[in-house]
Amino acid sequence: MLLAMIQILMGLLFVCLSILTLVGTKYTNKKFEQLGLPKYFRYVTGLVQFIGGSTMLLGSIWYSNIVILGGAWIAMTMVVGIVLRIRTNDSLQSMLRQ
Secondary structure, rough: OOOHHHHHHHHHHHHHHHHHHHHOOHHHHHHHOOOOOOHHHHHHHHHHHHHHHHHHHHHHHHHOOHHHHHHHHHHHHHHHHHHHHHOOOOOHHHHHHH
16 A cells, blocks of 8 residues: 555656646756756656656556556656766756755
8 A cells, every 4th residue: 555655646746747847847947958958858858757657647546567667667767867967967966956
């Protein structure tokens, strides 16, 4: 039960984060600019986050077999984000605030 609650929370957080990324909040736009990413990449990132969050939600509630895919998708998204921040010399303090 606890594991399902964590999966649902993770899915909800990523879906909400994807919406903020797709809408383009002031903070999100500023961060993408600081990282040197083109504006269209915000939509790519938002879509990737939405797929990961949705898959995690669907897997934890209805289709338990796909929750592994959702978790792996989110993990890959996070690894790519960390590598990108390291390549752009983003400070550790800035990374931890996210």
